[in-house]
Amino acid sequence: GAGVSQSPRYKVTKRGQDVALRCDPISGHVSLYWYRQALGQGPEFLTYFNYEAQQDKSGLPNDRFSAERPEGSISTLTIQRTEQRDSAMYRCASSLDGGGYTFGSGTRLTVV
Amino acid sequence: DAKTTQPPSMDCAEGRAANLPCNHSTISGNEYVYWYRQIHSQGPQYIIHGLKNNETNEMASLIITEDRKSSTLILPHATLRDTAVYYCIVMSKAAGNKLTFGGGTRVLVKP
Numbered sequence: 001g002a003g004v005s006q007s008p009r010y011k012v013t014k015r016g017q018d019v020a021l022r023c024d025p026i027s028g029h030v031s032l033y034w035y036r037q038a039l040g041q042g043p044e045f046l047t048y049f050n051y052e053a054q055q056d057k058s059g060l061p062n063d064r065f066s067a068e069r070p071e072g073s074i075s076t077l078t079i080q081r082t083e084q085r086d087s088a089m090y091r092c093a094s095s096l097d098g099g100g101y102t103f104g105s106g107t108r109l110t111v112v
Numbered sequence: 113d114a115k116t117t118q119p120p121s122m123d124c125a126e127g128r129a130a131n132l133p134c135n136h137s138t139i140s141g142n143e144y145v146y147w148y149r150q151i152h153s154q155g156p157q158y159i160i161h162g163l164k165n166n167e168t169n170e171m172a173s174l175i176i177t178e179d180r181k182s183s184t185l186i187l188p189h190a191t192l193r194d195t196a197v198y199y200c201i202v203m204s205k206a207a208g209n210k211l212t213f214g215g216g217t218r219v220l221v222k223p
Contacts, residue, residue, distance in 0.1 A: 004155075031209060042199060042213035043156060056210060091155055100146075101211065103155030 004104035025094030121218040130187040134200030149196040
Protein backbone atom coordinates (compact mmCIF):
# COMPACT_ATOMS: atom_id res chain seq x y z
CA GLY A 1 0.00 0.00 0.00
CA ALA A 2 0.85 3.66 -0.09
CA GLY A 3 1.63 3.87 3.60
CA VAL A 4 2.05 1.84 6.75
CA SER A 5 -1.30 0.54 7.88
CA GLN A 6 -2.08 -0.43 11.45
CA SER A 7 -5.18 -2.07 12.84
CA PRO A 8 -7.20 -1.65 14.83
CA ARG A 9 -6.92 2.14 15.30
CA TYR A 10 -8.37 1.83 18.79
CA LYS A 11 -8.56 -1.17 21.09
CA VAL A 12 -10.16 -1.29 24.51
CA THR A 13 -9.62 -4.51 26.39
CA LYS A 14 -10.16 -5.82 29.86
CA ARG A 15 -7.22 -6.50 32.09
CA GLY A 16 -6.00 -10.07 31.66
CA GLN A 17 -7.10 -10.41 28.04
CA ASP A 18 -4.69 -11.00 25.16
CA VAL A 19 -4.49 -8.50 22.30
CA ALA A 20 -2.97 -8.70 18.84
CA LEU A 21 -1.97 -5.55 16.99
CA ARG A 22 -1.38 -5.69 13.28
CA CYS A 23 1.02 -3.78 11.08
CA ASP A 24 1.01 -3.84 7.28
CA PRO A 25 4.22 -2.15 6.08
CA ILE A 26 4.89 -0.41 2.80
CA SER A 27 5.24 -3.04 0.11
CA GLY A 28 8.85 -4.03 -0.41
CA HIS A 29 10.14 -2.49 2.79
CA VAL A 30 12.73 -4.76 4.34
CA SER A 31 12.72 -3.47 7.89
CA LEU A 32 9.76 -3.23 10.25
CA TYR A 33 9.87 -1.62 13.68
CA TRP A 34 7.53 -1.54 16.66
CA TYR A 35 7.45 1.36 19.11
CA ARG A 36 5.32 2.27 22.10
CA GLN A 37 4.49 5.83 23.04
CA ALA A 38 3.02 7.07 26.29
CA LEU A 39 1.22 10.40 26.36
CA GLY A 40 3.67 13.30 26.31
CA GLN A 41 6.68 11.05 25.76
CA GLY A 42 8.78 10.18 22.76
CA PRO A 43 8.39 6.78 21.08
CA GLU A 44 10.09 3.90 22.88
CA PHE A 45 11.69 1.13 20.81
CA LEU A 46 10.26 -2.37 21.27
CA THR A 47 11.57 -4.64 18.51
CA TYR A 48 12.43 -4.80 14.83
CA PHE A 49 12.63 -7.21 11.91
CA ASN A 50 14.61 -7.47 8.73
CA TYR A 51 12.46 -9.56 6.42
CA GLU A 52 11.05 -12.29 8.68
CA ALA A 53 13.97 -12.35 11.10
CA GLN A 54 13.57 -10.60 14.42
CA GLN A 55 16.86 -8.72 14.77
CA ASP A 56 16.44 -7.02 18.11
CA LYS A 57 13.82 -7.50 20.79
CA SER A 58 15.66 -5.76 23.57
CA GLY A 59 12.91 -3.20 24.01
CA LEU A 60 10.12 -5.66 24.76
CA PRO A 61 9.22 -4.92 28.42
CA ASN A 62 8.68 -8.52 29.51
CA ASP A 63 7.74 -11.96 28.25
CA ARG A 64 4.08 -11.02 27.88
CA PHE A 65 5.09 -9.11 24.75
CA SER A 66 5.98 -10.91 21.52
CA ALA A 67 6.10 -10.09 17.85
CA GLU A 68 6.29 -11.99 14.62
CA ARG A 69 6.59 -11.33 10.91
CA PRO A 70 6.34 -14.83 9.46
CA GLU A 71 6.42 -14.02 5.75
CA GLY A 72 8.50 -10.89 5.89
CA SER A 73 5.57 -8.58 5.34
CA ILE A 74 2.72 -8.18 7.85
CA SER A 75 3.69 -8.19 11.49
CA THR A 76 1.72 -8.85 14.64
CA LEU A 77 2.56 -7.57 18.11
CA THR A 78 0.89 -9.69 20.77
CA ILE A 79 0.42 -8.73 24.40
CA GLN A 80 -0.71 -11.52 26.68
CA ARG A 81 -2.54 -11.04 29.96
CA THR A 82 -2.77 -7.28 29.47
CA GLU A 83 -2.26 -4.93 32.39
CA GLN A 84 -3.31 -1.31 32.80
CA ARG A 85 0.29 -0.17 32.45
CA ASP A 86 0.26 -1.56 28.89
CA SER A 87 -2.09 1.25 27.85
CA ALA A 88 -0.32 3.37 25.25
CA MET A 89 -0.11 4.19 21.57
CA TYR A 90 1.63 1.38 19.70
CA ARG A 91 3.33 2.52 16.52
CA CYS A 92 4.74 0.54 13.64
CA ALA A 93 7.23 1.83 11.09
CA SER A 94 8.86 0.39 8.01
CA SER A 95 11.99 1.23 6.11
CA LEU A 96 13.29 0.21 2.72
CA ASP A 97 16.97 0.17 3.57
CA GLY A 98 17.24 1.03 7.23
CA GLY A 99 17.24 4.74 6.53
CA GLY A 100 14.23 6.99 6.88
CA TYR A 101 11.31 5.32 8.59
CA THR A 102 7.66 5.72 7.61
CA PHE A 103 5.38 5.43 10.61
CA GLY A 104 1.79 4.27 10.66
CA SER A 105 -1.03 6.05 12.48
CA GLY A 106 -0.73 3.75 15.44
CA THR A 107 -3.06 1.65 17.58
CA ARG A 108 -4.33 3.28 20.76
CA LEU A 109 -4.57 0.50 23.37
CA THR A 110 -6.57 1.07 26.52
CA VAL A 111 -6.63 -1.62 29.19
CA VAL A 112 -9.49 -1.25 31.66
CA ASP B 113 24.08 4.98 20.09
CA ALA B 114 25.35 8.42 21.00
CA LYS B 115 23.12 10.58 23.14
CA THR B 116 21.72 13.90 21.89
CA THR B 117 20.85 17.07 23.78
CA GLN B 118 18.16 19.45 22.57
CA PRO B 119 16.46 22.45 24.17
CA PRO B 120 13.05 21.37 25.51
CA SER B 121 11.15 24.11 23.73
CA MET B 122 11.42 27.13 21.47
CA ASP B 123 9.13 29.63 19.80
CA CYS B 124 9.41 30.84 16.25
CA ALA B 125 7.64 33.56 14.29
CA GLU B 126 5.63 32.51 11.27
CA GLY B 127 7.51 33.20 8.04
CA ARG B 128 10.89 33.36 9.73
CA ALA B 129 13.58 30.70 9.69
CA ALA B 130 13.57 28.27 12.60
CA ASN B 131 17.01 27.06 13.71
CA LEU B 132 16.87 23.98 15.92
CA PRO B 133 20.13 23.04 17.64
CA CYS B 134 21.27 19.58 18.67
CA ASN B 135 24.39 18.52 20.53
CA HIS B 136 25.84 15.05 19.97
CA SER B 137 29.36 15.36 21.32
CA THR B 138 29.89 11.58 21.65
CA ILE B 139 28.94 10.77 18.06
CA SER B 140 31.17 8.20 16.42
CA GLY B 141 32.40 8.07 12.87
CA ASN B 142 29.79 5.71 11.49
CA GLU B 143 26.77 7.35 13.13
CA TYR B 144 24.31 9.43 11.16
CA VAL B 145 22.29 12.39 12.40
CA TYR B 146 18.57 11.99 11.76
CA TRP B 147 15.75 14.48 12.32
CA TYR B 148 12.11 13.55 12.76
CA ARG B 149 9.13 15.55 13.85
CA GLN B 150 5.83 14.62 15.42
CA ILE B 151 2.82 16.83 14.91
CA HIS B 152 0.26 16.50 17.69
CA SER B 153 -0.86 12.86 17.85
CA GLN B 154 0.40 11.79 14.43
CA GLY B 155 3.23 9.33 13.90
CA PRO B 156 6.77 10.70 13.68
CA GLN B 157 7.67 12.05 10.25
CA TYR B 158 11.12 11.73 8.71
CA ILE B 159 12.65 15.10 7.83
CA ILE B 160 16.28 14.70 6.84
CA HIS B 161 19.51 12.95 7.72
CA GLY B 162 23.23 13.36 7.17
CA LEU B 163 26.63 11.94 7.99
CA LYS B 164 29.08 14.82 7.72
CA ASN B 165 28.05 16.98 4.79
CA ASN B 166 25.31 19.54 4.96
CA GLU B 167 22.06 18.33 3.45
CA THR B 168 19.00 20.04 2.01
CA ASN B 169 15.67 18.76 0.85
CA GLU B 170 12.22 20.20 0.25
CA MET B 171 11.46 20.28 3.96
CA ALA B 172 14.61 21.53 5.63
CA SER B 173 18.36 21.97 5.70
CA LEU B 174 20.75 20.15 8.00
CA ILE B 175 24.01 21.81 8.98
CA ILE B 176 26.55 19.54 10.69
CA THR B 177 29.63 21.09 12.27
CA GLU B 178 33.02 20.02 10.99
CA ASP B 179 33.78 18.08 14.19
CA ARG B 180 30.29 16.53 13.96
CA LYS B 181 29.61 17.25 17.61
CA SER B 182 26.56 19.35 16.89
CA SER B 183 24.06 20.08 14.18
CA THR B 184 21.29 22.52 13.33
CA LEU B 185 18.03 21.81 11.56
CA ILE B 186 16.80 24.81 9.62
CA LEU B 187 13.19 25.28 8.58
CA PRO B 188 13.62 28.15 6.11
CA HIS B 189 10.15 29.71 6.34
CA ALA B 190 8.25 28.36 9.31
CA THR B 191 4.49 28.01 9.01
CA LEU B 192 1.90 27.32 11.68
CA ARG B 193 1.78 23.73 10.44
CA ASP B 194 5.41 23.29 11.46
CA THR B 195 4.38 23.39 15.13
CA ALA B 196 5.56 20.01 16.40
CA VAL B 197 8.07 18.15 18.54
CA TYR B 198 11.36 17.83 16.67
CA TYR B 199 13.66 14.92 17.46
CA CYS B 200 17.38 14.82 16.75
CA ILE B 201 18.62 11.23 16.74
CA VAL B 202 22.04 9.71 16.22
CA MET B 203 21.94 6.29 14.65
CA SER B 204 24.44 3.72 13.53
CA LYS B 205 23.32 1.73 10.52
CA ALA B 206 25.79 -0.94 11.51
CA ALA B 207 24.06 -1.31 14.87
CA GLY B 208 20.70 -2.14 13.39
CA ASN B 209 19.18 1.17 12.34
CA LYS B 210 17.32 1.45 15.59
CA LEU B 211 16.05 4.96 16.29
CA THR B 212 16.19 5.98 19.95
CA PHE B 213 13.99 9.01 20.57
CA GLY B 214 14.91 11.48 23.29
CA GLY B 215 12.80 14.33 24.61
CA GLY B 216 13.00 16.45 21.49
CA THR B 217 12.32 20.17 21.12
CA ARG B 218 8.75 21.38 21.25
CA VAL B 219 8.55 24.09 18.58
CA LEU B 220 5.67 26.53 18.61
CA VAL B 221 5.28 28.67 15.51
CA LYS B 222 3.40 31.84 16.35
CA PRO B 223 1.54 34.11 13.92
